[in-house]
Amino acid sequence: MSSPWSQRREVSPETSRLLIERAHEELVAGNAADARLRDVRLLVRDSWRRSLDSLVGAEALPPLDLTAEELEGYRRAHPLAAVIDMVRGLLLPGEASESGVVVAVGDAAGRLLWVEGDRNVRRLTGDVGFVEGANWSEDAVGTAAPGTAITLDRSVQITGAEHFNRLVQPWSCSAAPVHDPETRRILGVIDVTGGHEAVTPQAQLLVDATARAIEGELLVARLRARAEPPRPARRAPARRAEPTRATLRVLGRDRAQLEVTGEGFETVSELGPRHAELLLMLAVHRQGLSAERLGDLVYGESAGDAASVTLRAEMVRLRKALTTAAPALVPESRPYRLGVEVETDAHQVLSLLDRGAHRVALAAYRGDVLPDSVAPGVEEFRDTVRVALREALMAEASVDVLLAFAETDAAADDIELLRLCLSMLPARSPRRAGLVTRIERLEADR
Structure with missing residues (x-):
């Protein structure tokens, strides 16, 4: 048809x-x-x-x-x-x-x-x-x-x-x-x-x-x-004040922000660097993590037995902090896991990329995930988000979005990206001269 x-x-x-x-x-x-x-x-x-x-x-x-x-x-x-x-x-x-x-x-x-x-x-x-x-x-x-x-x-x-x-x-x-x-x-x-x-x-x-x-x-x-016969009604169980949405904001910040909203309430809490790393890893690995694996992701495999002791102490402190700020998010054990799904602003960027909303995704990308963290799991997730953003934009985004991406810290030295922008611009675009200068400077510094 x-x-x-x-x-x-x-x-x-x-x-x-x-x-x-x-x-x-x-x-x-x-x-x-x-x-x-x-x-x-x-x-x-x-x-x-x-x-x-x-x-x-x-x-x-x-x-x-x-x-x-x-x-x-x-x-x-x-x-x-x-x-x-x-x-x-x-x-x-x-x-x-x-x-x-x-x-x-x-x-x-x-x-x-x-x-x-x-x-x-x-x-x-x-x-x-x-x-x-x-x-x-x-x-x-x-x-x-x-x-x-x-x-x-x-x-x-x-x-x-x-x-x-x-x-x-x-x-x-x-x-x-x-x-x-x-x-x-x-x-x-x-x-x-x-x-x-x-x-x-x-x-x-x-x-x-x-x-x-x-x-x-x-x-x-x-x-x-x-016209159909009515079905017998069932009494709904009493509802508790459960969170309807929990978001962990980690882009461009080291002290993560945890936002929890529900029917009739909203809380915003700031987490220290270590608690931010632990909660992020549990949010990324939603199926749960053994104590050993969580220790490796946060402290590194070389930390050995000391990581297990330190992890237990940090988890006790994290549970106390969440009991006050967001009781429903207190992690469960064996394996460590979150009973309520926690979304991150980094996952929101990935979702926007999947939907083709490149300009919105770039605007939502406030910077790298926990930029000062050296936790292996955080570094891996940070690279995943950055690479996904770069590849999606270079594959499908318009030249205006690519030029905006080129102005971010994540892409400031990306010669391949700059060359792609140059190839997409019209021959008489006034933006070409600035791109050529940047490319020549980066090539000279190599």
């Missing part, structure tokens, strides 16, 4: 791209009375002003609201999970990897739960944070079809320069909200993103029709469920 997005009828814009860009620049600069703004569509102009009121940055990356683990559980329970195959069938028939667009399904808060479609478009849009788990509400990224459709509770199309976020302006998108078929409250949003083919009249009709079809399917499923 041919792709419905293959008919590339360009939308005739009400004003030129250049005029819209200049109007946007004037508004962001504080010139809300500039005459050019009157020529921008009222829908877009109002959305820009809401974006300013929400203090959205003109080049802000969307926040990643859901980690990979949270995303999996959340979308499994979401009402739209039951109709995701219908979305694929209506908007991505045939060879979805070559459709020219990506299709996203988000929740009522604007968080993207599914992003599928053209492989190359997914890679490029992922570079600006259009990935599963990211928040694309107006409050987070400004004017864009998913968030604006939710805000206005109607289908919208946003073309190129009409996006508030400059990073998103190469793209165009159509989106429509999906409602609960009975209460009419918004359940989520359907979005199609790509080039001009994503904002044709046909695109808006398809997105609108898909949203209505989903609502009809949800109603049929609900009526069918009501």
Whole structure:
């Protein structure tokens, strides 16, 4: 079946791209009375002003609201999970990897739960944070079809320069909200993103029709469920105040920060260098570690029997510290392990790379893992994260992201990276001269 997005009828814009860009620049600069703004569509102009009121940055990356683990559980329970195959069938028939667009399904808060479609478009849009788990509400990224459709509770199309976020302006998108078929409250949003083919009249009709079809399917499923005999109710066990999320922040810091949140509580604790190493190793090796193996990872194999004695003492102190700060995270023994899963900010970077959100991953990379630590296990994990970041960016990231990576301490002396950036830049780019100078200096120092 041919792709419905293959008919590339360009939308005739009400004003030129250049005029819209200049109007946007004037508004962001504080010139809300500039005459050019009157020529921008009222829908877009109002959305820009809401974006300013929400203090959205003109080049802000969307926040990643859901980690990979949270995303999996959340979308499994979401009402739209039951109709995701219908979305694929209506908007991505045939060879979805070559459709020219990506299709996203988000929740009522604007968080993207599914992003599928053209492989190359997914890679490029992922570079600006259009990935599963990211928040694309107006409050987070400004004017864009998913968030604006939710805000206005109607289908919208946003073309190129009409996006508030400059990073998103190469793209165009159509989106429509999906409602609960009975209460009419918004359940989520359907979005199609790509080039001009994503904002044709046909695109808006398809997105609108898909949203209505989903609502009809949800109603049929609900009526069918009501016709079935009721199941006997079970009393739920009493709930304890358990943590819902624990994050260990180790990037660019030696005194790690432990953040624990749950229903009605939130704690933030700072850990000393040794406790940070121990907790990181337990977070990385989630299956658990023997005392001997944990000692090797923290003290080194050459430490011998002394490591076992020191480890036991340090684990006693770590347990005491966690009993006060986060009781649910007190490590268990034989093997040493954590009863609650602890995510690290380093793992979040790796997850972003897996989703193709290269620019967001680079922004989240605050530096090396526990940079002053000489614990063998920490050094190994530090290298794993750094290499994964470098390889993913060099394989798939845009030249702008690579140039930003080249300015970090992790890549400052990376001649191969600098040469790749040089090869990707246009022949007349003013950035080439600086790269050539850096490469020549590094080669001379060898």
